[in-house]
Amino acid sequence: MQTPQYLSPGDRVAIVSTARKITEKELDPALDLLKKWDLEAVLGKSIGAEANQFAGNDEIRAADLQWALNDPSVKAIWCARGGYGTVRIIDSLDFSAFKKNPKWIIGYSDITVLHSHIHKMGIETLHAQMPLNIEKRSETSRQSIREVLFGKEYSIAYASEESLNRPGRAKAQLVGGNLSILYSLCGSASAIDTLDKILFLEDLDEYLYHIDRMLQNLKRNGMLGHLAGLIVGGMSDMNDNSVPFGQTAEEIIREAVSEYDYPVCFNFPSGHIEDNRALVLGREVDLVITNNKITLSFI
Known part of the structure; x- marks a missing residue:
């Protein structure tokens, strides 16, 4: 896998929205943070644009991301927020210049479309908190973005005695x-290849039976049977029907992979949670799960 060039003080970071609309005012905390890191923020034309719930129509959002991908002075692209909409523009993008000069793509949630699509190009991306609500996330999650972007040695470790964990390395x-996004990409040119890889999953505001349906789909597509390991982050604000499903999201996932023997951990500090640590997708990692501690080292 190819690692995009690490950032240096004074580098330009483009902020664009590939999904839901956002105002410039909502970006103030992120702009202050970039300034503190001695980076220059450049706002795309999708910021402040509006077309129903989207940050401008598909053409505006696609053109904005295309500009950021192509502009050699832009060293990283920080997606402003998630929601929904990235899948609507992915097939209209030209990644030719990006593949010749890879730069960090930063975001999570709906930005999984970009992570998955770009992974097939052999380029690393950064699954991390976006500008929206960054002031409401932990200081550790904010600093984790900086550590990766500036090429610092990086790992994640936390205590865990979760009974659903399956120890291993x-x-x-x-x-x-x-x-939800990985499920929606199945069968498309952006579908993720999970063979012999460590799979990370997180989600927000889904019905429990939807979680089960999506897991069954991934399983039937052969995406769970040959993993090296499974990391489950925040499964936040789940919903249930009047007739309860009978399992938590974590229990649904554990049951779906119960026949396999790779290591599994839950409640990993990443996703739609306050402590949303950065993950370098595409990089080789060393995952160690014991009865009381989880360690993920980026090699």
């Missing part, structure tokens, strides 16, 4: 992102 490429 795995060394492999890290892939994944938002479960």
